[in-house]
Amino acid sequence: MWLATHPSWAESTRARNRSVLDNHVLPVWGKVPLSRVTFEGVQGWVSDLQRAGLAAATVRKVAGVLSSVLRYAVKSKRLVVNPAEGISLPSQKLTPRRYLDARQVEGLAEAAGEHGRDVVLVLAYCGLRIGELSALRARNVLLLRRRLTIEESVTEVNGRLAWSSPKDHQRRSVPFPSFLAESLARRVDGLDKEDLVFGSPQGGVLRVRNMRRGWFDAAAEDAGLTGLTPHELRHTAASMAVSAGASVLALQRMLGHEKPSVTLDVYSDLFDEDLDTVADRLTDARSRILADSVRTGEVATFPQMRATGP
Incomplete structure (x- = not known):
């Protein structure tokens, strides 16, 4: 039923989720009544997946599929809460992205x-x-x-x-x-x-x-x-x-x-240099104000900063 409620999925996404269900979710949870799926049970299952040697990204994907199925059970009034909500998942190691010049x-x-x-x-x-x-x-x-x-x-x-x-x-x-x-x-x-x-x-x-x-x-x-x-x-x-x-x-x-x-x-890392550019432009803007003040003989005044604590 969960699979049928996502008609907009690409065929590759559907095949990937079907594979996760068949290989990881259904062998453990397929015959367990919804009322007996507990937070502790899901958390223990996730830990078992990690101990079995699955990569962190795979564990997160597998757990996400089960959680999505249980979320559908909540929406369809078969469960009051999602027992997979809030489980601890392994941290995914981020590899540096490679950009060619x-x-x-x-x-x-x-x-x-x-x-x-x-x-x-x-x-x-x-x-x-x-x-x-x-x-x-x-x-x-x-x-x-x-x-x-x-x-x-x-x-x-x-x-x-x-x-x-x-x-x-x-x-x-x-x-x-x-x-x-x-x-x-x-x-x-x-x-x-x-x-x-x-x-x-x-x-x-x-x-x-x-x-x-x-x-x-x-x-x-x-x-x-x-x-x-x-x-x-x-x-x-x-x-x-x-x-x-x-x-x-x-x-x-x-x-x-x-x-x-x-x-x-x-791609947030690609825009890090924009922060430097903003700071440089603010410096340029202040320099122009001060230069204009000197040229016109006016005194540029700026509010005094007060110490308000550490």
């Missing part, structure tokens, strides 16, 4: 060869998700406006392709730099409007696992970027956009996040 992107594009060069550059300078790039059709490339319209995404789920709207259902228009115009024009030349722009070398849909196995991982190693993932090129696009002066709102629209707050949560 323009020189590293060029090195990776060169190592990717003729077929992979455009893929690398579009991912690194436009911030598309790999599923969005794979689903890009000729009609989505607006050469005169220098825009890519993102309307679809494609993901491999259990060996087959699942087509959907973009994540968070955020259809959007993404600008591409002028240096990509010529290569994109060559790619769409002669294509029907529904043809895919970035297909596999064999002519099918570009699948991320095949792409990594076929050329991406080798190109990353050749470029001195061992372990790089295609999704890290999306992070790189965010970094370069902020360096070029993009605001949080502009970055949100480019990346297709649901809200600017999501963008700021994910």
Whole structure:
């Protein structure tokens, strides 16, 4: 019933949650009456998962699925409270996010060869998700406006392709730099409007696992970027956009996040330099006031600061 109440889930999300249920939740809780699910029992189960060696991120995901099922039970009046509410979860170790600079992107594009060069550059300078790039059709490339319209995404789920709207259902228009115009024009030349722009070398849909196995991982190693993932090129696009002066709102629209707050949560580190810029501008503003006062002979007065305690 819980699965059926989320019709907007992407097929990949549904498959992932179904897998969590089948492999972790139902073997333990499937035959337990709701009235016998207790806070202590859920907390002990979470601790058992951690002791069994599951990564902290996996434990948090598994516990989140059970909690969501129990939350549905509360909404449907089968439980008064959610017994998984407030349980202690293992801390997730945060790994530093990797951002490439323009020189590293060029090195990776060169190592990717003729077929992979455009893929690398579009991912690194436009911030598309790999599923969005794979689903890009000729009609989505607006050469005169220098825009890519993102309307679809494609993901491999259990060996087959699942087509959907973009994540968070955020259809959007993404600008591409002028240096990509010529290569994109060559790619769409002669294509029907529904043809895919970035297909596999064999002519099918570009699948991320095949792409990594076929050329991406080798190109990353050749470029001195061992372990790089295609999704890290999306992070790189965010970094370069902020360096070029993009605001949080502009970055949100480019990346297709649901809200600017999501963008700021994910990429808050990219805006740290903005704090220094604000401080510098405040210093400049005060200096201008003082300079104007000296030039005009006026005395600039400022309220005296009073000590109000430690």
